[in-house]
Amino acid sequence: MIEHLLSMEENNKKYQLLKKKEYWNYYISAKQEFEDNLSKILDLENTGIVSLKQWKILYKSYSIFDNGSGHSQHSETTPKSWIPETFLNQWLQIISSAQAENEQNIAMSLVEINHRGQLAARNGLIGLGVSILAGLFGSLFLANSMIRPIRKIRRGIRSISKDQFSDAIQIHSKDEFGELAGAFNEMAKRLNEEELMRSDFISMLSHEIRTPLTSIRESVNMIEEEVMGPVNQQQRKFLKIAGSEIDRISNLLNHLMHVSKMESDTLEIHPIPIAAEALISKSITQLEPLAQAKNIDFKIQIPPDIPKIKGAPDHLHQVFINIIGNAIKFSKPGENIGVYVSSDNNQKGLIFSISDSGPGIPKEELPLIFTKYYRSREVRDHMDGVGLGLNISKQIIIAHGGQIWVKSVKGKGSIFEFTLPAAKSYKKIIDLKRLKQP
Secondary structure (H helix, E strand, O other): OHHHHHHHHHHHHHHHHHOOHHHHHHHHHHHHHHHHHHHHHHHHHHOOOOOOHHHHHHHHHHHHHHOOOOOOOOOOOOOOOOOOHHHHHHHHHHHHHHHHHHHHHHHHHHHHHHHHHHHHHHHHHHHHHHHHHHHHHHHHHHHHHHHHHHHHHHHHHHHHHOOOOOOOOOOOOOOHHHHHHHHHHHHHHHHHHHHHHHHHHHHHHHHHHHHHHHHHHHHHHHHHOOOOOOOOHHHHHHHHHHHHHHHHHHHHHHHHHHHHHHHOOOOOOOOEEEOHHHHHHHHHHHHHHHHHHOOOEEEEEOOOOOOOEEEOHHHHHHHHHHHHHHHHHHOOOOOEEEEEEEEOOOOOEEEEEEEOOOOOOOHHHHHHOOOOOOOOOOOOOOOOOOOOHHHHHHHHHHHOOOOEEEEEOOOOOEEEEEEEEEHHHOOOOOOHHHHHOO
16 A cells, blocks of 8 residues: 555656646556555454454545545646645555554464464363373273173183083173073083082992992902802803903992092191002002013113102002003003102202003193093093093192192103102192192
C-alpha cells in the first residue's frame, strides 16, 4: 500500500509536468489498487485477526480527499498537488505503523504456534509413553493370566506321568482354563482312585497266592526228596522245572508286594554301615549260576580305601540283584559285565557303575525305563519280566538319599550308575512320601 501511495504521488506529479495520458492511467491504477487493499483490510473487522483502529483513521482521512473535499478525484483537471504533503506522510506513517504491528503480531503468533507445537509434541510423547506402559502392563497381565494356569496344568500332567497324584489344580476362573482344570482334576481323582484299587488288589492277590504257592513249593520239595517214594530221572526233571516256575512266580509276587508297600508309604528302612565289597560279593554269588550258564565273567574294581555306605542291606541287595540280573539277562554269552565303585567328587558318597555289552536301549526309551511296568518293545515278546525291577531299585536308592541314571547307546550296551551316601554323611529319610519325588 505504501508503494501504491508513492506511485500515486509520483505519477500525479509526472502528469502535472508532462501532461501524458499514460501517467494519469498509472495514477488511476495505483489508486484503485490502494482502495481495494484498504477495503479488504477493513473487511477483516469481524474476524478479529488484526487491529483496525489505525486503518479506520487512514480510511476516514483518505475518504475526505476521495469524496471531493480534497483533490484526489478521478479527473484529469486534478490540481498541482493531489493531497498535501503532511497528509501523505501521515498516511505513510499509519501504514508503516500498522505493518510493524502486523509483523509483531505475526511473530507473536509464530512464537505461540511454536510453543503450542512443542507442548503438543511433549503431550504426545507423554501420551505415547503412557500408552506403551499401559499396553505393556496389560500384555504382561494378560500373558500372566494365561501362563499361570497353563503352568499349573502342566505341573499336574507331569506329576501324573510320574505316578504322583498331587492336590487338585486351583484355577477358579470361569473361562476355558477353569473348565480344563476342572476336567483335569476329575480325571486325576478317578486315576488316583483306580490306582489305589489296583494297588489294593495286587496286595491282596499277592497275599492270597503266597499261601497256596508255599504249599505247592513244599509238596514239590517233598516229592523231589523222595519222601513219598522213589522218583525216576524223568520225574525229577519235571519237578525241577516246576520248582523253577514256582521260584519265578514267587519272585514276581515279591516284586508286586514291594511296589505295593512303596505306594502305601509303608517301606521301612533301618540303615547300618555296610561294606560295598561285601554287598557286591553277596549279590554276584547269588547270581553266579545265571552268569555261568551264559559263560559270563565279572570285572570288579573296588578301591581298597573306599568308605562304607549306610543303608538297609536287604533293600540294597535287591537293587544289585535287579541291576546285575538285568545285565546278565541282556548280555550275550561269553561277554563281560563290569562292576565299578568310586568316590564322588565331594567325598560324601559312592558311585556304583554296572556295565554290560547287551543290545543297548533306544534313545527315545531312556526316560521311560524307570517307569513302573514299562518294558522295552524289543524284549516284551521273548523275555520274562513285568517291568518292576528298575522302578523298585530307583525308589530304594532315592529312599537312601541317592540318585540313579543310565547311559546307553543302541547296539553298544548300557551303563547303570547310582549313588549312595557314605556312612559318615548319611541322613535318614523320614518322610517316605519323598520316595515318589523324581
